[in-house]
Amino acid sequence: MHNIHLDQFEGPLDLLLYFIRRDEIDIYDIPISKITYDYFNVIDKMNSLNVSIAGEFVLMAATLMKIKSKILIPRQELNEEGEVIDPRTDLVNKLIEYQQFKTVSEQLRLLHDEADLSYSRKLSEESDYENSEKLSPNDLNLFNLAELFKKAIEKAPLIKPMELRAEPVSLENRKKLILSLFDGNGKLSFFNLISNLKNRLDIIISFLAILDLIRTKQILVFQKDVFSDLEFTILTIE
Amino acid sequence: MSKNDRIIESLLFASPEPLTQKKLSNIFDSDVPDLKFSVERLNSFYNKNNQSIEIINVAGGYQLRTKQEFSIFIKKLFNNNFQNSISQAALESLSIIAYKQPVSKSLLESIRGVDCSGVIKTLLKKSLIQIKGRDDGPGRALLYSTSKEFLISFGIDKLSDLPKLKEINEIIGESNFDKQINAFK
CATH class of the missing domain: 1.10.10.580 (Structural maintenance of chromosome 1. Chain E)
Structure with a gap:
């Protein structure tokens, strides 16, 4: 049994992708039985360690069970063109989409690490430098207005409430x-x-x-x- | 180096954010020099003279930066606090927002399969994303997009410079194909 820590994973999709990579599973033909078994093993282990499990992991467990039960039921669902719908399709599409962005995020990390090696002047909090590309009324929307308002409020001097107390001496x-x-x-x-x-x-x-x-x-x-x-x-x- | 090149060099040195041609036109009254050409001349001058700085093209402008080889010294200057660490959750969310913007929280959560409230807050605080507007659909959810700061932090000139999702699809597709072939062996 592999030693798996849930906090190593960004979420249930990440955990499933780990199983898929580990067992070199074809993502378009996921053995739901096996993967559900592995998934529940991890969840059970977490439970026995008294680790509270995030709701999304429980939700995925339910989704896996649902897919498994649909596969077991002989009555198949058909799409508009009369083709059999694979109960795994939604999950597979999600996994592929997530995998896509995971790959992108790895590339972004490289870009970030690279950019982090060179240094530039940073805008300091007290600087008078203003973004002189002035906003025209057309560009101005509710959200940058709200942002400017928030900035103005943060800059405003703090008014301390005055406390009136009974005099200690008469x-x-x-x-x-x-x-x-x-x-x-x-x-x-x-x-x-x-x-x-x-x-x-x-x-x-x-x-x-x-x-x-x-x-x-x-x-x-x-x-x-x-x-x-x-x-x-x-x-x-x- | 012409006088204009030297003026631009001083502007690049002083500017806290990438210098743009547009900004230059506010600074020069007439005969606005071409920023791109000046930058090229300055960069080749830096290279020829083995300088420790270079000008890079980022977020639609130009920024003076130290060369990467000196990062270990600069890190010490800032007591190693300078590096902006970024979590995997933040990176995943950023990449989804970058490609799908504007994005609502619920779309982000459905792709990642986890709650994203915390990570959105962090990204907003770091100014890597911004609120772009509201969804027209029910609930009028807030929509998020990446910011200029995102481009600067990742050394990207414009969003279209990000690797194409299609290219990534191909990469994934190929590796999958390879796996299938392996399975037949």
Whole structure:
């Protein structure tokens, strides 16, 4: 028994062509019995190895069974000209067509490998080079329009959604905190206060708290010179 | 080398895609030189002087490429990442699309006998194929054709340069015939 791995084959047609080559079978006179037997052997082996088998392999198994059963049934199908239709015809045509393209693909591989040996300048992603052969409205169809649209969208700057979150600090709490920072004489320096603040939000909320404390007349504020330190004095709480 | 030849050489050097006669007519205001003849003169100059580059005819235009003998060095330059590997599935699909274009996914699948969604996606991503339109039949399936990039990647000037399917038929036919003769021996 030959060791066959399903993943070596591009599909069921490829596997059948392998049998045909291996056993030097005439493609126009395929022994369906034998080839079905071989085919099921491979599938069974895959099953016993717990390899999941792609649907197309199962479909081909069914097709082979159908052809085999048609051969067994003595009643023959005739075409329009009254000739007997070989139940294998469809499959054979498929195999021949597939073999054709497999041959072409081998030639394409040679071309590709050959072209791959020489190097040319490549268009880089950031290049401004545009295909200056401008599309005329006649050439323009829905699909290159869609392609251009996709390119434009990909190039468009990414807009990040803005997230609004509840503030982690409340004004009331901050006011209490500030009031607790006043020294025994009821004084507090603004520079001292902000030097302990870590981030912008902290500074803003503290500033708001101070403004609010002034508004509600709980503290007074003095400043000696422009841009000099602010000095807060706590007003006696009754 | 004439001045025009040298201008064309610089264009070939700078161009990221094959240079065409049409493009040349956008570059020269008057007295557009013949690209083909310039390329011939440049190539014979390169050959005579044992240069490491050559101009090849691809995708309906001309491209400056390194000579194949230097590929091993260039591969090292790109840490061996330069080579575009291509799978058997992709090649089979490409050859079907190349000969039968425009092709729908279902036709491709019926010829290959396997699901082709993944390989179509890969080929589109590599720009080797493009969507050409829609089928008129039921479902209005998308139709695919090969792209300019396909011609460039495979060093083909135009689609008609691909080996004829008929020739391939003959090759297959002959080998089959041989087999039958062998069977009689």
